[in-house]
Amino acid sequence: xxxxxxxxxxxxxxxxxxxxxxxxxxxxxxxxxxxxxxxxxxxxxxxxxxxxxxxxxxxxxxxxxxxxxxxxxxxxxxxxxxxxxxxxxxxxxxxxxxxxxxxxxxxxxxxxxxxxxxxxxxxxxxxxxxxxxxxxxxxxxxxxxxxxxxxxxxxxxxxxxxxxxxxxxxxxxxxxxxxxxxxxxxxxxxxxxxxxx
Amino acid sequence: xxxxxxxxxxxxxxxxxxxxxxxxxxxxxxxxxxxxxxxxxxxxxxxxxxxxxxxxxxxxxxxxxxxxxxxxxxxxxxxxxxxxxxxxxxxxxxxxxxxxxxxxxxxxxxxxxxxxxxxxxxxxxxxxxxxxxxxxxxxxxxxxxxxxxxxxxxxxxxxxxxxxxxxxxxxxxxxxxxxxxxxxxxxxxxxxxxxxxxxxxxxxxxxxxxxxxxxxxxxxxxxxxxxxxxxxxxxxxxxxxxxxxxxxxxxxxxxxxxxxxxxxxxxxxxxxxxxxxxxxxxxxxxxxxxxxxxxxxxxxxxxxxxxxxxxxxxxxxxxxxxxxxxxxxxxxxxxxxxxxxxxxxxxxxxxxxxxxxxxxxxxxxxxxxxxxxxxxxxxxxxxxxxxxxxxxxxxxxxxxxxxxxxxxxxxxxxxxxxxxxxxxxxxxxxxxxxxxxxxxxxxxxxxxxxxxxxxxxxxxxxxxxxxxxxxxxxxxxxxxxxxxxxxxxxxxxxxxxxxxxxxxxxxxxxxxxxxxxxxxxxxxxxxxxxxxxxxxxxxxxxxxxxxxxxxxxxxxxxxxxxxxxxxxxxxxxxxxxxxxxxxx
Numbered sequence: 001x002x003x004x005x006x007x008x009x010x011x012x013x014x015x016x017x018x019x020x021x022x023x024x025x026x027x028x029x030x031x032x033x034x035x036x037x038x039x040x041x042x043x044x045x046x047x048x049x050x051x052x053x054x055x056x057x058x059x060x061x062x063x064x065x066x067x068x069x070x071x072x073x074x075x076x077x078x079x080x081x082x083x084x085x086x087x088x089x090x091x092x093x094x095x096x097x098x099x100x101x102x103x104x105x106x107x108x109x110x111x112x113x114x115x116x117x118x119x120x121x122x123x124x125x126x127x128x129x130x131x132x133x134x135x136x137x138x139x140x141x142x143x144x145x146x147x148x149x150x151x152x153x154x155x156x157x158x159x160x161x162x163x164x165x166x167x168x169x170x171x172x173x174x175x176x177x178x179x180x181x182x183x184x185x186x187x188x189x190x191x192x193x194x195x196x197x
Numbered sequence: 198x199x200x201x202x203x204x205x206x207x208x209x210x211x212x213x214x215x216x217x218x219x220x221x222x223x224x225x226x227x228x229x230x231x232x233x234x235x236x237x238x239x240x241x242x243x244x245x246x247x248x249x250x251x252x253x254x255x256x257x258x259x260x261x262x263x264x265x266x267x268x269x270x271x272x273x274x275x276x277x278x279x280x281x282x283x284x285x286x287x288x289x290x291x292x293x294x295x296x297x298x299x300x301x302x303x304x305x306x307x308x309x310x311x312x313x314x315x316x317x318x319x320x321x322x323x324x325x326x327x328x329x330x331x332x333x334x335x336x337x338x339x340x341x342x343x344x345x346x347x348x349x350x351x352x353x354x355x356x357x358x359x360x361x362x363x364x365x366x367x368x369x370x371x372x373x374x375x376x377x378x379x380x381x382x383x384x385x386x387x388x389x390x391x392x393x394x395x396x397x398x399x400x401x402x403x404x405x406x407x408x409x410x411x412x413x414x415x416x417x418x419x420x421x422x423x424x425x426x427x428x429x430x431x432x433x434x435x436x437x438x439x440x441x442x443x444x445x446x447x448x449x450x451x452x453x454x455x456x457x458x459x460x461x462x463x464x465x466x467x468x469x470x471x472x473x474x475x476x477x478x479x480x481x482x483x484x485x486x487x488x489x490x491x492x493x494x495x496x497x498x499x500x501x502x503x504x505x506x507x508x509x510x511x512x513x514x515x516x517x518x519x520x521x522x523x524x525x526x527x528x529x530x531x532x533x534x535x536x537x538x539x540x541x542x543x544x545x546x547x548x549x550x551x552x553x554x555x556x557x558x559x560x561x562x563x564x565x566x567x568x569x570x571x572x573x574x575x576x577x578x579x580x581x582x583x584x585x586x587x588x589x590x591x592x593x594x595x596x597x598x599x600x601x602x603x604x605x606x607x608x609x610x611x612x613x614x615x616x617x618x619x620x621x622x623x624x625x626x627x628x629x630x631x632x633x634x635x636x637x638x639x640x641x642x643x644x645x646x647x648x649x650x651x652x653x654x655x656x657x658x659x660x661x662x663x664x665x666x667x668x669x670x671x672x673x674x675x676x677x678x679x680x681x682x683x684x685x686x687x688x689x690x691x692x693x694x695x696x697x698x699x700x701x702x703x704x705x706x707x708x709x710x711x712x713x714x715x716x717x718x719x720x721x722x723x724x725x726x727x728x729x730x731x732x733x734x735x736x737x738x739x740x741x742x743x744x745x746x747x748x749x750x751x752x753x754x755x756x757x758x759x760x761x762x763x764x765x766x767x768x769x770x771x772x773x774x775x776x777x778x779x780x781x
Contacts, residue, residue: 093323131326131636146636147326148742149643164742193325 038091041191042076042172046183048097048121049077049088057088059180062117065101070136071143071154072099073124076183094191096124096132097172098143099181100154110157114173114188119181122158123170125192126150133169143169167194220313221291221306223358226339228386232453239723241288244336244381245600246720248451249515252602254721257683258728261699263757264685264706270729270759273310275750277301281737282750283598284336285381285677285718293722294358296334297750298737300348300379304361308724309762310752314361318348327375327634329397333716333738335448335598336381338389340409345389347378353391353407367412369393369405374633376400381448385458385488388415392445392460396508399440399466399637402480404449406491418491420445420462420479427493428478437473440631442466443480447510447598450528452542457494458486459515459528459542463508464500469580469623469639476501481509483530483540495545500534500570504577505559505621506592507534512600513542518608518660520548529659531601531612533594534570536563537657551662553614553655554595556647559588578623578640586620591644593617593673593739600718602680604700609665610657611686611700613674618645644743654678654688656703666703675740677718679730687730689715691740695732695753713749714740729756 048060051073055064060074074097080086089095104118111120122143124132131147142161143152150163158169170189175182226242234240235247238255246252259267275282275297286295293307302316325332328349338345343364344356350372355364369391370376375398383390388406396402402420407413421441422428432438442465449460465473465480481500484493499509513528520527520539528542535557539548547568559577560570578585593615601612620643629639652674656665672691679687685706686698691714697707714736721730735749 129325129328129331130323137641144641146638147329149641166745 036091037078037087038089039095040089041092041095041187042089042097042183043078044183044185045079046076046089047079048074048099048181048183051075051096060099061180062101062119062176065099065119067101067103067118069100069102069138069141071134073097073132073134074099093130094123094125097121098124098133100143102155106155108156111155111171114171114184116174116176116181116184119174120154121172121174122152122154123172123187123191125169126165127167127169127190127193128163128165130192220311223292223342224290225342225358226289227341231340231384241286241720241722242339243287244285244338244383244448245450245512248453250450250512250600251514251605252600252677252679252718253604254679254681256681256721256723256728259681259685259697259721259730259757260683261685261706264697266757267697267707267709267730267755268757268759269709269761270754270756271310271762272751272753273305273312275301275303275733275735275752277750279735279737279748279750281331281333281741281748282717282733282735283333283738284733286720286731286733286752287337287339288720288722289339291724292358293731294337294339294344295733295752296336296346297733298334298735299332300334300346302337302344302346302356302361304344304358307722307729310754316346316354316356316361318350318354320350324350324372327372327395327398328377329394331738331741334379338382338384340384340389343409345382345384347380347382347391349377349379351376351378351393353378353382353389353412355412365412367407367414374398374400375635380446383449383451383458384409385451388488390449390458390488392447392449394444394446396442396444396446396463396466397636397638398634399442399631400444401439401441402443402445402462404445404460404486404491406488416491418486418493420482420484422478431476431478433474437467440466440637441473441477441480444508445510447512450513450515451488452515455543456488457542458488459513460484460486461508461510461512461530463510464503464506466637467629467639468504468506468621469626469629470502470504470577471580472626472629474502477503481507483509483513483528483545485542485545497540497545497547497568499532499536499538504623505534505588507532507594509533510598511596513540514601514603514610515542516603516605516608516659520660527659529603529610531596531614533590533597534559535590535595537610537612538568539659549662551657551664553612554590554616556589556618557595578621580623581625582623584620584622586643587618587645587647588621589618589647590615591617591619592621592642593644597675597739599675599716600677602678602686603659604680606682607700608658608660609700610659611678611680612655612657613676613678613688614653614655615651615673616647616653617651617673618647619643620645652690654686654698654703656700668698668703668705673740673743675714675716675738679719679721681721683728687719687721687732689717689719689732689734691715691736691746693734693749695719695734709753709755711749711751711753713747713751716740727756729754731755
């Protein structure tokens with residue numbers, strides 16, 4: 001179809017234009033589906049809400065978290081300007097976040113700027129086999145994965161201390177807005193294992 | 198009866214070679230073929246070569262004198278994500294059938310590796326976290342014109358051997374609850390018997406039997422009894438049986454004379470043994486079962502109330518030889534708990550056990566009559582208590598899933614063992630909460646080397662109970678043994694070396710660097726009168742948790758004075774599809 005050719009009668013032009021739109025629409029639709037807000041990774045401005053427990057779905061504030069650990073699991077939640085509560089991004093396991101409140105002076109130079117009121121956040125998905133890093137090693141103050149015992153140091157950008165995990169946990173910079181924790185910037189680093197299914 | 202079968206099998210093999218000199222075609226496998234598998238010198242029809250799991254090849258062309266001339270004949274990559282290879286390939290009608298990681302199934306021409314077909318299972322998200330030990334897979338089973346594959350997501354699929362298309366698929370269980378499958382089924386008559394994994398996830402273990410042609414479920418036989426069932430008196434009166442463990446994650450054996458299936462059972466769910474006091478039958482047991490009904494005929498328990506992950510899943514090897522001067526029908530097992538057992542396979546009574554490794558300290562010894570261990574309770578961590586270390590063997594075992602080989606002419610069993618220990622801390626009971634699909638162990642652990650070498654191949658004279666020789670390896674050994682009539686023993690190591698040892702002395706007579714750690718099982722087969730040995734090479738599974746090394750995914754085949762053959766573009770079909778020759 002030549003764009004230069006003067007067009008034809010009205011019906012054919014509509015058909016041609018419709019075909020053009022149809023041709024373009026499928027990839028756009030595919031992209032739209034991929035951007036389903038439930039599956040989108042955490043975005044700046046998202047709040048953080050409890051994954052489980054009595055306060056499931058409620059926004060997490062810094063003072064809700066026990067100082068010095070253990071970590072608490074949260075989903076990011078998209079802001080909704082109408083009701084104040086938006087879509088919970090629980091459509092992907094990789095969106096689970098662990099929140100931990102520590103003394104800011106113990107955080108290293110990479111980690112402190114990402115913290116808010118001493119709270120730090122990491123992707124909860126272990127970089128080894130994708131289990132949820134839900135154990136707190138109280139003795140050494142380390143994040144611990146129950147599947148194969150990998151340990152991460154939360155003060156040092158979740159660097160791997162021991163175990164088979166190949167890579168640190170993705171970091172999620174935080175801010176505090178209206179008294180509750182919000183996402184300041186998207187994940188830094190890859191979430192979960194990078195190969196396999 | 199057996200002689201007749203042997204002659205028939207021999208005739209069938211020759212007829213095949215004459216009739217199809219070119220590309221091999223799938224050949225149906227009958228019940229008679231499976232019963233006579235040991236005498237089918239050229240092929241490898243089931244996981245352990247035959248129902249007794251000897252892994253002994255009657256081929257004798259490769260000897261200690263000429264093994265140094267072993268050369269690669271062909272090699273192929275298994276592709277995928279290189280997450281570890283642990284399979285035993287099968288060979289039937291000139292076609293080799295094997296699985297790579299994720300139960301990706303291959304049928305290749307055993308002459309040159311040309312791929313005849315592949316089956317690539319598609320899995321849902323979230324599978325990796327319920328696989329305790331990586332997405333590894335240990336092989337397929339053959340019967341009639343079907344290839345049986347356990348998918349990692351607890352489904353049994355039957356593929357047409359001719360083209361790899363799915364004949365039927367059966368759900369075994371809900372993988373999201375932590376039940377997964379990755380072992381080669383055992384086919385007995387029309388029963389395709391399958392074991393399950395998931396002991397780390399608090400599943401209740403069982404065996405299931407599916408009808409070979411249709412996949413219809415025939416029976417389920419639980420390894421942990423429900424309240425009131427036999428053995429339930431060895432569990433507390435609570436719900437711990439529901440998360441009792443007892444997985445059946447390796448392949449079993451079969452004695453056709455007595456129509457008895459033998460199968461190993463893993464450890465109890467939760468390593469905090471205070472949560473389930475008692476002997477916990479039938480965890481850590483050898484079971485003798487009726488293949489028609491799944492009914493348990495008898496059991497022998499290696500380790501009661503196991504706190505150390507000493508799974509008793511090892512495949513029993515069935516041997517007939519004199520023990521203590523008496524002709525005996527035995528089942529020999531090399532166990533995670535550090536002992537090599539001989540059990541009478543007629544009624545399950547204890548014959549003897551010898552230590553496979555030094556320094557075993559979880560027990561002060563086994564009762565000489567019953568084989569029951571006297572536990573050193575100081576080696577049992579208390580819930581919420583201090584770390585206990587070193588415990589020998591460590592949780593990875595004095596030996597593990599990789600199979601020994603047995604030479605029936607010398608009566609010698611060849612076992613790969615590992616000398617290592619562990620530290621173990623049991624959690625406070627309240628910290629361990631059961632959630633389907635999540636780990637349910639309740640311990641922190643650390644494996645330790647106990648010296649400079651870890652792995653050892655050892656030769657055990659089963660009748661005299663003597664260790665004949667020891668061949669050490671610097672890293673843990675995680676590969677099965679293959680014994681051959683030619684007197685050469687084959688296995689692989691974590692450095693990637695595929696090795697041939699002189700079976701009489703244990704001395705290495707050849708090795709080949711395959712490029713990645715070997716965690717799979719070697720086989721021998723014959724084509725056109727020539728003996729070949731094959732091995733999958735690809736680090737993964739448990740060894741990959743303890744050190745990082747290059748991953749890999751290759752199948753290597755060798756013969757004496759072998760010449761690396763040109764494959765003739767085995768992927769021509771795919772090239773033609775994606776890159777057709779241009780023509781106007």
